[in-house]
Amino acid sequence: VGVTGSIGEFGRIRRWFAPLTEGAPGALDLTDDAALLGGDQVVTVDAIVEGVHFRAGDPPELVARKLLRVNLSDVAAMGARPEHWLLAMALPSHCDDAWVERFAAGLAADQAEYGIRLLGGDSTATPGPITLAVTMIGRLGVAGAVKRAGARPGDLVFVTGTIGDAALGLVAAGRALDLGFAARQFLEERYLLPRPRVSVGWRLAGLAHAMLDVSDGLVGDLEHMAEVSGVAAEIDAAAIPLSDAAAEALAEAPGLIETVLTGGDDYELLFAAPSEAAPALRAIAAETGVPITPIGRIREGKGVRALDRDGGVLDFATTGYRHV
Amino acid sequence: VGVTGSIGEFGRIRRWFAPLTEGAPGALDLTDDAALLGGDQVVTVDAIVEGVHFRAGDPPELVARKLLRVNLSDVAAMGARPEHWLLAMALPSHCDDAWVERFAAGLAADQAEYGIRLLGGDSTATPGPITLAVTMIGRLGVAGAVKRAGARPGDLVFVTGTIGDAALGLVAAGRALDLGFAARQFLEERYLLPRPRVSVGWRLAGLAHAMLDVSDGLVGDLEHMAEVSGVAAEIDAAAIPLSDAAAEALAEAPGLIETVLTGGDDYELLFAAPSEAAPALRAIAAETGVPITPIGRIREGKGVRALDRDGGVLDFATTGYRHV
Numbered sequence: 210v211g212v213t214g215s216i217g218e219f220g221r222i223r224r225w226f227a228p229l230t231e232g233a234p235g236a237l238d239l240t241d242d243a244a245l246l247g248g249d250q251v252v253t254v255d256a257i258v259e260g261v262h263f264r265a266g267d268p269p270e271l272v273a274r275k276l277l278r279v280n281l282s283d284v285a286a287m288g289a290r291p292e293h294w295l296l297a298m299a300l301p302s303h304c305d306d307a308w309v310e311r312f313a314a315g316l317a318a319d320q321a322e323y324g325i326r327l328l329g330g331d332s333t334a335t336p337g338p339i340t341l342a343v344t345m346i347g348r349l350g351v352a353g354a355v356k357r358a359g360a361r362p363g364d365l366v367f368v369t370g371t372i373g374d375a376a377l378g379l380v381a382a383g384r385a386l387d388l389g390f391a392a393r394q395f396l397e398e399r400y401l402l403p404r405p406r407v408s409v410g411w412r413l414a415g416l417a418h419a420m421l422d423v424s425d426g427l428v429g430d431l432e433h434m435a436e437v438s439g440v441a442a443e444i445d446a447a448a449i450p451l452s453d454a455a456a457e458a459l460a461e462a463p464g465l466i467e468t469v470l471t472g473g474d475d476y477e478l479l480f481a482a483p484s485e486a487a488p489a490l491r492a493i494a495a496e497t498g499v500p501i502t503p504i505g506r507i508r509e510g511k512g513v514r515a516l517d518r519d520g521g522v523l524d525f526a527t528t529g530y531r532h533v
Numbered sequence: 534v535g536v537t538g539s540i541g542e543f544g545r546i547r548r549w550f551a552p553l554t555e556g557a558p559g560a561l562d563l564t565d566d567a568a569l570l571g572g573d574q575v576v577t578v579d580a581i582v583e584g585v586h587f588r589a590g591d592p593p594e595l596v597a598r599k600l601l602r603v604n605l606s607d608v609a610a611m612g613a614r615p616e617h618w619l620l621a622m623a624l625p626s627h628c629d630d631a632w633v634e635r636f637a638a639g640l641a642a643d644q645a646e647y648g649i650r651l652l653g654g655d656s657t658a659t660p661g662p663i664t665l666a667v668t669m670i671g672r673l674g675v676a677g678a679v680k681r682a683g684a685r686p687g688d689l690v691f692v693t694g695t696i697g698d699a700a701l702g703l704v705a706a707g708r709a710l711d712l713g714f715a716a717r718q719f720l721e722e723r724y725l726l727p728r729p730r731v732s733v734g735w736r737l738a739g740l741a742h743a744m745l746d747v748s749d750g751l752v753g754d755l756e757h758m759a760e761v762s763g764v765a766a767e768i769d770a771a772a773i774p775l776s777d778a779a780a781e782a783l784a785e786a787p788g789l790i791e792t793v794l795t796g797g798d799d800y801e802l803l804f805a806a807p808s809e810a811a812p813a814l815r816a817i818a819a820e821t822g823v824p825i826t827p828i829g830r831i832r833e834g835k836g837v838r839a840l841d842r843d844g845g846v847l848d849f850a851t852t853g854y855r856h857v
Contacts, residue, residue: 214629214630215629215630216630218656221630221633221656222654222656225633225634225637226620226637226651226654228641229637229640229641229644229650229651230650230651230652231650232650233617233650233651233652235617235652236650236651236652236653239651239653239654243653244619244652244653246617246652246670247571247574250571252619252652252653252668252670253619253653254619254620254621254653254654254655254666254668255621255655256621256622256623256655256657256664256666257657258623258657258658258659258660258661258664260659260660260661261657261658261659261660262657293557293559293570295568295576295577295578295668296550296578297578297579297580297621297666298580299580299582299664305538305539306538306539306540306545309545309549310549313549313550313553316553317552317553320553326553326554326555326556326557326560327550327553327554327557327560327563328554328557328559328560328568328570328576329560329563329567329568329576329577329578330546330550330563330578331578331579331580331666332542332545332546333580333581333582333585333586334582334585335582335584335585335661335662335664336582336584336585336661336662337582337584337659337660337661337662337664338659338660338661340580340582340623340659340661340664342578342580342621342655342666344576344578344619344668346570346576
């Protein structure tokens with residue numbers, strides 16, 4: 210969301226907010242998915258706004274679950290188990306008791322699903338759109354946090370689940386794709402409701418050298434990791450795990466591979482780990498029922514390249530990470 | 534801010550949000566100033582909205598400081614020292630880089646003043662008003678937290694600083710009072726910029742039996758404390774510590790004693806402590822430069838009574854705590 214002449218969101222964070230973390234190494238210069246709090250906790254905050262992150266009139270249960278899940282994903286991406294959360298709500302007067310009851314029902318459903326508990330909150334009126342912020346606190350195991358920095362040459366690059374569904378769901382919602390009903394519905398649901406990999410994240414602590422969740426697009430997020438790790442990364446486009454619905458969409462419109470690689474909001478985990486970790490990763494996939502797929506490798510150098518089947522380099526107009 | 538036919542903010546919290554804290558005793562049933570996080574931390578979140586908690590066009594530095602201070606006050610009221618905080622911002626496009634720079638300067642000033650550090654944050658665009666939420670994390674000493682519940686018959690009731698300035702500042706801003714320039718300016722500043730008692734709060738751990746910060750009005754907040762403690766409280770109106778400016782206002786309009794007793798936003802600490810604590814409290818007042826004044830006592834029973842000089846009971850139309 211650009212502001213003419215502005216240094217942009219990242220510029221603002223670097224110039225004016227990162228200096229406020231001086232003396233707080235746990236803030237990780239505001240470059241990671243969550244901050245470190247004391248020895249064994251992580252903490253993150255994310256806000257969503259009606260008309261920006263969800264639509265006016267969206268079911269309150271869905272809004273509640275999306276709100277929790279974007280934050281759950283950040284905690285999982287640090288290798289931590291989410292435990293507690295706090296809620297700040299600014300609600301316009303059209304959010305009546307029935308709205309709040311349904312919203313709380315959505316929160317309760319995801320609390321049960323992810324084993325988290327509300328710890329505190331604040332509620333205020335607003336003359337504007339529904340604005341909701343969640344602070345999520347998670348606990349680390351003895352292996353500590355997995356940061357974005359730490360990928361090493363020789364590591365393999367892995368992702369959980371399937372990539373591109375959410376971005377294709379947005380395309381499908383625009384009716385720009387000739388898809389079967391089931392495929393369309395699957396992709397749209399992936400866009401509407403993130404599926405954070407909470408069961409996988411903490412199990413990767415001690416195995417992954419670097420990790421983040423895919424929220425800005427696979428290539429863009431991998432660039433984040435490569436940059437802070439001081440390495441280059443290479444992915445094989447043909448190795449990207451696709452859902453059946455995404456495969457159907459790509460068969461229909463092969464050019465959508467760019468959407469798959471650069472679209473955001475997958476909320477899958479993207480991590481670098483040594484090849485020796487492969488047996489442990491297979492065990493985690495079996496235990497959690499979440500596929501874990503090697504899609505590339507870390508090299509010396511800088512930047513991210515996506516290769517086609519023949520080893521040629523794919524070139525994209527956008528890498529999905531420029532939030533100017 | 535009423536919604537016709539609604540069960541109100543407190544009703545919503547009790548019915549739909551408090552049940553989400555089941556299994557999290559640190560949430561204190563969402564009835565305290567902050568929640569307990571692990572053994573020695575407290576955490577709280579408070580949001581402020583343009584047009585509700587501050588005015589469109591207010592100086593960004595002032596907005597920043599108010600935002601931090603309402604949260605600092607909550608941490609102080611638990612007997613904890615604030616250490617870290619997180620920021621969620623929803624900013625409309627009219628908040629340009631210059632606005633953000635001034636906002637961050639206000640944050641930096643209060644970080645230095647209160648010895649806190651930014652740990653993480655989130656920034657998003659909004660089509661609505663500026664909406665800001667801060668999560669503040671504080672550390673407890675060995676004496677643990679001071680909760681709202683815990684006041685005992687025989688305890689004395691104390692307040693820090695002076696009472697009523699913010700509420701009188703609001704009256705003065707409406708030009709309904711014939712006051713000198715200095716007094717008017719002092720009261721308005723107290724309304725615009727809270728002065729949280731961060732230096733006093735943590736020193737009261739182990740001394741105070743119950744504590745909160747005065748944000749809903751002295752009588753109303755004392756009623757909160759009495760109710761959750763299962764006791765009655767009695768305050769001597771003549772003992773309430775007043776600033777010179779407030780005294781000038783009361784000399785002009787004696788009926789404003791009701792505003793002093795029931796107006797909100799003082800952000801002073803209100804606590805119950807045994808009379809044996811008096812010497813330690815005098816030492817804390819001397820050390821911090823913040824006056825601590827006994828204003829009443831805790832009794833068996835329920836409810837709060839304010840007494841005039843002759844021991845007669847003052848009767849108020851509102852006790853300042855009904856947020857319907």
